[in-house]
Amino acid sequence: MSSPESTAPATATADIGVVGLAVMGSNLARNFVRHGHTVALFNRTPTRTSELVAEHGAEGDFVPSEDLAGFVASLKRPRRMILMVKAGDATDATIDSLVPLLEPGDIIVDGGNSHFPDTIRREAALKEQGLLFVGAGISGGEEGALNGPAIMPGGPAESYESLGPLLESISAHVDGVPCCTHVGPDGAGHFVKMVHNGIEYADMQLIGEAYTLLRQGLGASPAELGDIFAEWNTGDLESFLIEITAEVLHQVDAATGSPFIDIVVDEAGQKGTGRWTVQNALDLGVPVTGIAEATFARALSSSLPQREAARRVLPASAQPLSVSDRAQFIEDVRSALYASKVVAYSQGFDQIAAASAEYGWGIDRGAMARIWRGGCIIRARFLNRITEAYERDPQLALLLADPYFTDAVTAGLPAWRRVVAQAAQAGIPAPAFASSLAYYDGLRAERSSAALIQGQRDLFGAHTYRRVDRPGSFHTLWSGDHTEVEA
Helix, strand or coil: CCCCCCCCCCCCCECEEEECCCHHHHHHHHHHHHCCCCEEEECCCHHHHHHHHHHHHHHCCEEECCCHHHHHHCECCCCEEEECCCCCHHHHHHHHHHHHHCCCCCEEEECCCCCHHHHHHHHHHHHCCCCEEEEEEEECHHHHHHHCCEEEECCCHHHHHHHHHHHHHHCCEECCEECECCCCCCCHHHHHHHHHHHHHHHHHHHHHHHHHHHHHHHCCCHHHHHHHHHHHCCCCCCEHHHHHHHHHHHCECCCCCCEHHHHCCCCCCCCCHHHHHHHHHHHHCCCCHHHHHHHHHHHHHCCHHHHHHHHHHCCCCCCCCCCCCHHHHHHHHHHHHHHHHHHHHHHHHHHHHHHHHHHCCCCCHHHHHHHCCCCCCCCECCHHHHHHHHHHCCCCCCHHHCHHHHHHHHHHHHHHHHHHHHHHHHCCCCHHHHHHHHHHHHHHCCCCCHHHHHHHHHHHHCCCEECCCCCCEEEECCCCCCCEEEC
């Protein structure tokens, strides 16, 4: 493969390279040098590279280049490089520019939020050229990239032999264990990151619903509610998202003196991973109701013309939320939040298991829970419990069926039902709470409404049905004499 003239030194000194030096890429590069690695740098706009070196060059050994040829020439073999560029066409364009400069055995890592089918496609194409392609989910935001993220690398197993120690060194560590492990082949890493983000959607929506219920039920100020969330963060609900919720609620707007939460427009955006999670779950036939409702809730928040029209004409026919026992109500909401969070995580791990079986990835769900304990956005105390559950039974069919989670959810079940009922009566939307409870009841139901649905499908479309008393498939001659025939 060709090697155009380089702006970099002829000697290859860099252990790993970073392409794309926006905040995430820059922080990741700084994380590597802080851990003693020499890091090659390239950005499409050279000024960003020079700014990074000027501001943070004292942190370690950077090798900047103004062109990709120089960047590649500065890397030790096998060359290892992480792309931190925009997902989609930009990633493909960067790969296309790199490939002519590389040699068999070199490793390209996509550290962005790429859709996993794209990762499968890219890995297959680069394999034909002798190159190793790794789709690596990286979670933790800007702070995590700098101080230790959770990293979910997929791709060929042999890539992890040289890449793994580098990634593990910069990842978050919990109890001395790195929050990084090889997830599985081709698209497995980006798939798990996608589901991680889907769970994140559900978790944030549930926290938002808890906040709304508490505020309307207690009439408390945001700062007082911040104190409640801070207290919750000392118990079973301890997590990064609960922690930052307290911080957001305590924030005061400098311009107005109002609570920060009250000056923020109530319209939430999304970048695709939640939507992808729901779409894939539908393809796999896995119910991820909490994630789906969270995604739809964001879409509803952004449906401004519809919301404006509704406010003008739609009555509430609701009763004001009346709280007679403040402490009990707070505890009820806490219990409902915990139970619903468990459901969201359980659904996410079900989806991972289904995809692993579908694509032959061999994903270890316990290992995924283990690496999510630190660095990532959904890091939480109870991920230790999830890890333990899969250690007890690696083939666990349902996380909720693990004794710890069965007991935890059962203990909060009466409160969960009270909260969902109170929200409905008061006209307060709590779709993630309600759908999570409905999912729970759907799991435990002795009989579901699907029997009637199958009867309907057989009548209008001859889709057949199975019987409870003998094997086989059957069809009733609905247009004839209503006798049953074996299909």
